[in-house]
Amino acid sequence: MSKVRVGLVQMSCTANKQENLNKAIDRVKEAAKKGAQIICLQELFTSLYFCDVEDYANFSLAESIPGPSTEMLSVVAKEHNVVIIASLFEKRAQGIYHNTTVVLDADGAYLGKYRKMHIPDDPAFYEKFYFTPGDLGYKVFKTKYATLGVLICWDQWYPEASRITALMGAEILFYPTAIGWATSQDEATNIEQYNAWQTIQRSHAVANGVHVVSVNRVGFEQDEAMKFWGGSFISNPFGTILYQASHDKEEIVIQEIDTSTSDTYRTHWPFLRDRRIDSYQPITKRYIDED
Template identity: 30%
Template sequence: MNADSQSMAAPKREIEGLEKIFDQLSTEDRDDVFRILYGKQLERVQYDGILETDAAAKGIELKGYRIPAAPEQMRAPRLVKVAAIQNAIVLPTTAPIKDQRDAIHKRVGELLDIAGRAGANVVGLQEAWHMPFAFCTRERLPWTEMAEAVDGPTTKFLIPYAQKYNMVIVNPILERDEAKDDVIWNTAVIISNTGRIIGRSRKNHIPRVGDFNESTYYMESTLGHPVFETAFGRIGVNICYGRHHPQNWMMYALNGAEIIFNPSATIGGLSEPLWGIEARNAAIANHVFTVGINRVGTEVFPNEFSSGNGKPAHKDFGHFFGSSYVAAPDGARTPALSRTSDGVLVTEVDLNLNRQVKDHWGFRMTQRLDMYAKSITAAADPDYRPHIIREN
């Protein structure tokens, strides 16, 4: 967020992230901390000096890691470089709508250039990345003016980057379905490395908690759990609040996803203790790679709004804490990007690890879908009563 945006309020100082604290430990202690908290120490990727310098000059944190698989005799490695991009808004929320969007486009273009030069094959952007996260103001205008068609200005902006760098882009936008009565959805558009639109996925679970009462803007998706076959693997997109629902992750995995992105917008006071757990647990439980992406910064709005919890009205949601990371099916995870800075995290993964872990742990073999299908069907009945046995 730039100085103009920050001048609208004086947010409290935020720590940069746990990794900065870990750096203060002795080497031995640090190794133990990473082993216990992150599964293992991952190999850090070093980029050429020019790329590192360019990223730093633009205020972009660039991190790279490798998550390998065991070598196999019958399959070659399936190496894919997965990138997560997190960013703050650029202009104050009082600026003209088009100016706000265009400024964010320009900034994210810089981040995409860094990701592309780092060799990223599949890039995920954060939830509704082309606009402030204005939904919880519950105001319609001017924010609904930022809703776009799937092939609208934001997708058109990204297509040349997909073509230039031969990379797939997961493009979460506020969608206006112009073909169906201008209905608004929270959507991710999947752009192929060829520059074509492969399809779209929509947010399945809409929060109704505190400021995040987004049901005033859009409804739950009716598209289910689509998975997209790309040149670099099969991907699913579990948008934001869906990460709190284990069944949501599971269905993308059952539909064949090898990498599941979780583009999000979540704040420190609400869900930060959950952030590092949910996507990582989903990777373990479903034998897939997961990518948690969260925006950064404190977005201040011109009009006060209330959470309906008796606390004073306010003009911001709180601090979006970034901390984007990649988790692997074996429980390993990368260190996170900063809590306070724009950043690009590029992680080279070997998709062979999915099947290797599946064979080792056998969760799919033991998950008993038939039993749960019957139980969940019964529980969905309004007349269902829990199966509780009491002492006579």
């Protein structure tokens, strides 16, 4: 099937993990009732964005994968015949934690997980304190409705990640995300940052000829020092915005996309055909010195 209805859940979170999980499940059910077939939740949706501080107590938020959250979501996926993309804080072993997204098929089957490859370390985004970089490589998941590629937040800025995932056969790229504005910033900076964030992802759609779906959280966190900017969106394979959510409201979005249009765009704009793969070896270097 080429036509598929994608659901985005953009929501705010609280400090209560179970409350957030229950809220997300309710939103998934609502999206399913509205006709969604593939539903994507935002990054780390079971908690506040805890990486604003380096606090050992936050490791207690992690869980095994598969584990309690995937078990609950699996029941919902099977009951409503939907694919669920769920971003979780994974405890792999004592002292080893990952930022991980799981994919559950429409029959509730656990298809696997992707561990975030690119880990940021910026003020209020201290992810290197918590997360071991992913070691599963880039992944695609063959679901009932489409073959999906999943990348996570900071991965958004790296064309190498989207390219490899697309070359592996992803028909749609999903980006669960948690990104926001410092409330101390001026509006011009806010606009510039959001536009850059959206533009880089739309460029991945264009370069690879695939739909891109980005799902962000919304609301004030970190004692209102951070406003997560929402703005979840869906881009077609040539960068056209099919839907963009608001910056300040919780939303459940259902958007039909046609994955067969990738062939049309790739045929008329043959970027994949004209790649000079024989010349790309320097990309594996950190930096290329002239001497």
